[in-house]
Amino acid sequence: MKAVHFGAGNIGRGFIGALLADAKFDTVFVDVNQELIQELNEKNSYTVELAGTGEAETVTGVSGLHSQADEEKVVQAIVEADLITTAVGPHVLAMIAPLLAKGLLKKQGTANVIACENVIGGSHILKKHVWEALTEEEQHQVNQKIGFPNAAVDRIVPDQTNDDLLTVKVEPYYEWVVETKDIHGTRPDISGITYVDDLEPYIERKLFTVNTGHAATAYLGYQYGYKQVKEAISDDAIKEKVKGALSETGAVLIEKYGFERDQHHQYIEKIISRFENPDLLDEVTRVGRAPMRKLSKEDRLVKPASEFTALFNETPSHLVEVIAAALQYDVTSDQEAVQLQELVEKEGPVEAFREVAELEKDHLLVKAVQEQLQ
Ligand SMILES: NC(=O)c1ccc[n+]([C@@H]2O[C@H](COP(=O)([O-])OP(=O)(O)OC[C@H]3O[C@@H](n4cnc5c(N)ncnc54)[C@H](O)[C@@H]3O)[C@@H](O)[C@H]2O)c1
Ligand SMILES: O=P(O)(O)OC[C@@H](O)[C@@H](O)[C@H](O)[C@H](O)CO
Incomplete structure (x- = not known):
């Protein structure tokens, strides 16, 4: 073959x-x-x-x-x-x-x-x-x-x-x-x-757990000054925030696909333990790469965050914090990060977010990101 x-x-x-x-x-x-x-x-x-x-x-x-x-x-x-x-x-x-x-x-x-x-x-x-x-x-x-x-x-x-x-x-x-x-x-x-x-439940469970958790670890890790994913996730403050973000995506996934709650939370724990692998040297700049793609409306942050908002009529505070961190991700060797920072400089972070995520001005998520950034 x-x-x-x-x-x-x-x-x-x-x-x-x-x-x-x-x-x-x-x-x-x-x-x-x-x-x-x-x-x-x-x-x-x-x-x-x-x-x-x-x-x-x-x-x-x-x-x-x-x-x-x-x-x-x-x-x-x-x-x-x-x-x-x-x-x-x-x-x-x-x-x-x-x-x-x-x-x-x-x-x-x-x-x-x-x-x-x-x-x-x-x-x-x-x-x-x-x-x-x-x-x-x-x-x-x-x-x-x-x-x-x-x-x-x-x-x-x-x-x-x-x-x-x-x-x-x-x-x-x-x-x-x-x-x-x-x-x-x-x-x-x-x-x-x-x-x-x-495939839908599988790709969404993967993207909104492994990749949301990874992105959260990378953007928060970068903000805290960590170079490696395993260092970032071993910081308890970051780990709690990552778990919070995955509880929010988990609530959406459980609601949409009927996953069993305890099993899904075990899945989250397993994913986090993969980030902790001491033998993997994975840089936060690889995992956080291309922040405009990662902030786009169908991707790992905005899609579950806007679905959470629509389903539960409240904004997901941990995902909002990660989105705010992504908007501050200013790695100069990353073409999309440079482009995003130029947009942030020109339009301000909230408008930059709205444009990249293609959300309406009055979307609750836009307001929540604005409050997070104040
Ligand atoms: N690395 C991971 O952990 C991982 C896991 C699951 C999925 N993915 C996905 O797999 C894809 C690739 O990720 P990666 O980590 O392997 O990236 P990578 O940068 O290591 O590999 C991409 C490869 O594509 C090549 N390439 C670029 N332009 C090309 C072109 N026009 N024609 C042919 N080849 C071209 C690059 O030279 C490079 O070798 C991404 O969509 C990523 O999200 C990555
Ligand atoms: O490849 P990206 O840029 O979409 O996301 C970065 C990482 O989260 C990703 O490559 C993971 O390592 C991978 O998806 C694990 O299966």
Whole structure:
């Protein structure tokens, strides 16, 4: 079996690539990092270390292509692939779509495209971008043979600090959930995938617990002067605030999906313990990256906060505190943080928040953020 995976970064190598290799796929990684591509083609394998266990796995059957310089080869790899996956970041999906469209158009048999990004409906978002690159007739052709099932992926993979460029250290835990309804042909035979009929409860539980908790730890941790996630979460004051934020998202999730309260609170505790892993060096600047995306209306802070407000007719004080901290996140090496701070400077933090979150001026959440910032 053959796979093409866009994005040979942390989650690409540390999670998707490893599970594909376990399922006996040969994987072509498509990236823009020439150094990574060269290493993949020289070694055709790399190591995945499981943090805190002393265990490691060798991933074999891998190679690399550059998404611009090797365009024709990427198209050919897509033509031959049984499965196409991505882990490039939500904003990069639009950039890879034209090339993906070219390859999909030339394919003969059925295949599936699974976007493994931290966003609700990632594969559908990618499909929309692919459709923009095709005529109506071409869309029809591609639709006959290609599925775009949505997915949720969970494994903490920090930025890497190893001497070896390809080696990647990951947490042992992982979860890859794929929605069945949009799969074309047979389900990819990958034992690490959990197939579900309806992804919504899974992606929302993951995004609004793991990623809300992570974002809260990162933005509050940055405010308190911590560099690492594990340092921030071991500060009791931060941990209490993170737990508070997750109780608020938990109240929304329990109300919407009927999760059992005690079980959900055990899930929260388990997630927080993952942030505490002493063997993972995960910087608050990786976890807090792209604050405008994280403050957007469908993402991990604003969506659960506005749903909480609508459901319970009061504002979630802990989420509001995290949103206020995100508005003050001024890391100069982060392009979105710079852009956000420019907007804050120009419009003031409350108006900047309203614009980024696309909320009405009189939304209770906007008022609560204003009060928090006073
Ligand atoms: N790291 C994690 O813990 C984790 C866990 C779950 C989900 N995710 C999600 O996975 C996605 C990737 O995250 P990451 O942490 O691996 O980031 P990363 O920056 O380590 O990897 C992204 C990779 O995409 C490549 N890329 C950028 N533009 C490209 C293009 N035009 N064509 C091909 N490749 C391109 C980059 O060079 C990089 O190697 C994000 O959506 C993230 O939210 C990450
Ligand atoms: O990748 P982002 O920027 O959406 O979020 C940062 C982290 O919260 C994220 O990468 C987690 O490590 C991951 O989602 C764990 O499954």
